[in-house]
Amino acid sequence: MPEADLAAVAAEASAAGHTFGATSDPGQVASIIRVNQETLFDDLRHDAVHAEIMEWLRFSEREAVDRGDGLSAATMLIPGRILRFAMGHRGLWEAPVIGALIRAVYLRTMRGVTQVAWWSGPFATPADYVAAGRLFLKAWIHLTERGVSLHPFGTVITNPRSHARFVDLVDADESGGRMAWMLVRLGYAKEPPLAHRRPLEEMLA
Ligand SMILES: Cc1cc2nc3c(=O)[nH]c(=O)nc-3n(C[C@H](O)[C@H](O)[C@H](O)COP(=O)(O)O)c2cc1C
Structure with a gap:
């Protein structure tokens, strides 16, 4: 991904007190x-x-x-x-x-992945979770607007053994109530298949 797009997402993260990291190191991505x-x-x-x-x-x-x-x-x-x-x-x-x-x-299904990215920051209270979620949604929208596809690897975050391996691999900062709370693969791809979803009105009914 272009540096400018990464920098924009990183700036959004840091304005909210979070850190955005990315790597395209082939060994790190493969791991x-x-x-x-x-x-x-x-x-x-x-x-x-x-x-x-x-x-x-x-x-x-x-x-x-x-x-x-x-x-x-x-x-x-x-x-x-x-x-x-x-x-x-x-x-x-x-x-x-x-x-x-x-x-x-x-x-x-993972062929051609050349870049992964993650967010870390305050993640100790329900208010932190909501703020992190909002930040993540904003970044997702921002990247989608620039033609970048993003796919979360949420289970790496929630599986304790995988989480420890991931934090070690990217040297994420988890000090003082901070946590690496999301990991994604991202880049340019054929348009991903659409997930069929009920209309919004039905979700809110
Ligand atoms: C918080 C969160 C965690 C996710 N974790 C995973 C995951 O661990 N593995 C996976 O394949 N997709 C994961 N996804 C991606 C979804 O499966 C799906 O690709 C994405 O949300 C877009 O499609 P949707 O319209 O079904 O939401 C996650 C999505 C979100 C929002």
């Missing part, structure tokens, strides 16, 4: 992509997480359109049948050949 993949697979080993995610997955386009919510296979760039099979056979993720294949299908 973060790996941590994100391992996080996903690690989280889904937990039955409660798996059960909840299964509720939200939409394997076919029909289902995604009808429900107007959830995580559709199409938006994850994974064929619905492969996703349904992989989610229904978690034991196979550890198997030598098929496990590697399932990992490869997921990692294919």
Whole structure:
């Protein structure tokens, strides 16, 4: 991404008392992509997480359109049948050949990533969470207006082991009530598939 766009997001962050960091170092980016993949697979080993995610997955386009919510296979760039099979056979993720294949299908969706970015700052109280969320939304809108696509890696933040690895990799500042609270991949990409969503009026009803 152009320095000017990064600088604009960084300025917005620092005006709100937060720090925005980014890297396009190939080794660092590859390590973060790996941590994100391992996080996903690690989280889904937990039955409660798996059960909840299964509720939200939409394997076919029909289902995604009808429900107007959830995580559709199409938006994850994974064929619905492969996703349904992989989610229904978690034991196979550890198997030598098929496990590697399932990992490869997921990692294919990460091809071409050359830059990642993160925000850190006050994140100790509910008011902090809301302020951070607003800052994040503003940055997302700002970048979208400039043709930049952004994809959060939220689970790297919330999985404690992954969080520690990520903070170590980018040397994020987590001193004094500060936390690295969001990590994203970002850059120029083909227009991402649209997530079907219920209309706003229905959400507020
Ligand atoms: C706070 C937050 C955390 C997210 N964490 C993840 C994540 O861990 N992994 C992932 O693949 N997408 C994550 N996403 C991205 C969403 O899956 C989705 O791509 C994005 O919100 C845009 O589509 P939407 O219209 O469904 O919101 C996250 C989004 C938000 C707002």
